[in-house]
Amino acid sequence: MEVTVNSLVRYGFLKILKEEFNIHIKEEELDRIELARCCIFIYDSPEDFYESTGWARDNPDASDFSYLLEQKICSVIQGKVWYFSQLYYEDGVKRLLSNRAGNATTLRQQ
Numbered sequence: 001m002e003v004t005v006n007s008l009v010r011y012g013f014l015k016i017l018k019e020e021f022n023i024h025i026k027e028e029e030l031d032r033i034e035l036a037r038c039c040i041f042i043y044d045s046p047e048d049f050y051e052s053t054g055w056a057r058d059n060p061d062a063s064d065f066s067y068l069l070e071q072k073i074c075s076v077i078q079g080k081v082w083y084f085s086q087l088y089y090e091d092g093v094k095r096l097l098s099n100r101a102g103n104a105t106t107l108r109q110q
Helices: 007-021 030-038 046-053 065-070 086-109
Strands: 040-043 074-077 080-084
Touching (some): 007 074, 030 040, 030 086, 046 080
16 A cells, blocks of 8 residues: 555655544554554545444434544545544554564564
């Protein structure tokens, strides 16, 4: 994927993550960058977002779109609604850390 290969694309992506979703990833953390890329979903409109995710049904107290923007759950970029799934990202980071710990244990045993 270009985001992990092309430094200009990576820089722009990391800037979007930081400014729009308050996600800070170092440029050399390619596995986290790829994980974050997989956690972004883009919709044509807020209605499409609500319909596709079921957000209003699952989170009725936090379903106002202005709330989603303020809390950096969603962002409007070039007329599209970008949603960053914090849950997917956190689960993925746990898996990455678990895999690293497992690999370190395997290396120590050899």
